Amino acid sequence: MAGWVAIASPLLFRAGGEKGPFDPDQPLQGVLRLGAVLCVVICLAARRPVQPDGQAEPPALNWAAVGPLTGGLLLLTISGFVALDASSEVVLPLLIAVLVVGVVVHFALPPLPLLARRALVTPFVMIAAAIYWNVIAQVTGGGGFRLTPAQAIGDPHTAELILGFLAAFSAVYYAMLIYAPRQVAGREGGVLEWGIRYVLFLASIVLGIGWLGALST
Numbered sequence: 001m002a003g004w005v006a007i008a009s010p011l012l013f014r015a016g017g018e019k020g021p022f023d024p025d026q027p028l029q030g031v032l033r034l035g036a037v038l039c040v041v042i043c044l045a046a047r048r049p050v051q052p053d054g055q056a057e058p059p060a061l062n063w064a065a066v067g068p069l070t071g072g073l074l075l076l077t078i079s080g081f082v083a084l085d086a087s088s089e090v091v092l093p094l095l096i097a098v099l100v101v102g103v104v105v106h107f108a109l110p111p112l113p114l115l116a117r118r119a120l121v122t123p124f125v126m127i128a129a130a131i132y133w134n135v136i137a138q139v140t141g142g143g144g145f146r147l148t149p150a151q152a153i154g155d156p157h158t159a160e161l162i163l164g165f166l167a168a169f170s171a172v173y174y175a176m177l178i179y180a181p182r183q184v185a186g187r188e189g190g191v192l193e194w195g196i197r198y199v200l201f202l203a204s205i206v207l208g209i210g211w212l213g214a215l216s217t
Contacts, residue, residue, distance in 0.1 A: 021079045021131040029130075030083030033076045036124040038098055040073065043120040043184050045102035049111040065175075065183040072176035076128060117185040128177035132170075132205075170205060174198050 081091055112120075178201070179194060189197070 022082050024082055024085040026083035030080045030086075032123070032127055033080030033083065034094075036127045037073055037077050037080065038101065039120040040069075040124050040181060040184060041098055041102050042105050043112070043117045045105040046109060046112040046117065046120075047106060049113060065180040068172075068175035069180035069184065072124075072128065072180055075131070075176065076124065079131060114186045118182075121181040121185045124181050125178055128173075132173050132177070170202055171198070174201055 086094075182188065
């Protein structure tokens with residue numbers, strides 16, 4: 001995940017031009033975003049296998065993940081429909097179809113193992129990273145990533161602004177679009193483990209900004 005955030009997703013952002021996360025006329029991005037949301041809905045709806053000791057697996061979400069997951073799903077759903085420039089006459093039937101798919105998955109499919117559930121939430125996590133880079137671009141120079149280390153030293157106010165943004169927004173992003181989806185796939189990790197993962201995630205963002213800034217000079 002750190003490698004994807006630091007290298008692959010910045011490259012995809014750079015190749016995608018200057019379109020923002022809520023700009024229309026992005027049909028491919030719209031389909032990918034809505035497809036990722038559908039995969040998470042399927043993961044939520046799917047039954048969980050019974051463990052060898054006869055106990056059912058823990059529920060899909062703990063209370064700490066409910067709010068972030070709701071926000072993340074809304075973010076990707078709205079940005080997906082906007083990217084497709086979908087009319088209101090299309091949005092409602094698609095949402096109903098997603099609910100129907102969830103019901104069918106729950107009652108018609110066998111329980112999904114952990115690896116299958118993790119595979120279902122992975123597109124959501126990976127696609128969301130590209131949206132995050134779009135937001136970073138608005139702070140670091142409108143898509144150009146023109147902030148270099150030398151510029152940061154010469155303009156400490158700009159550097160403080162960017163670091164403050166990273167510290168505040170990245171935590172919200174991480175909770176909505178990485179932590180919560182992973183908890184849907186399978187309850188894992190404690191406070192310490194997720195804290196270490198977040199620090200690694202933040203470091204990968206700083207690395208990505210650094211090398212994109214170097215390319216933009």
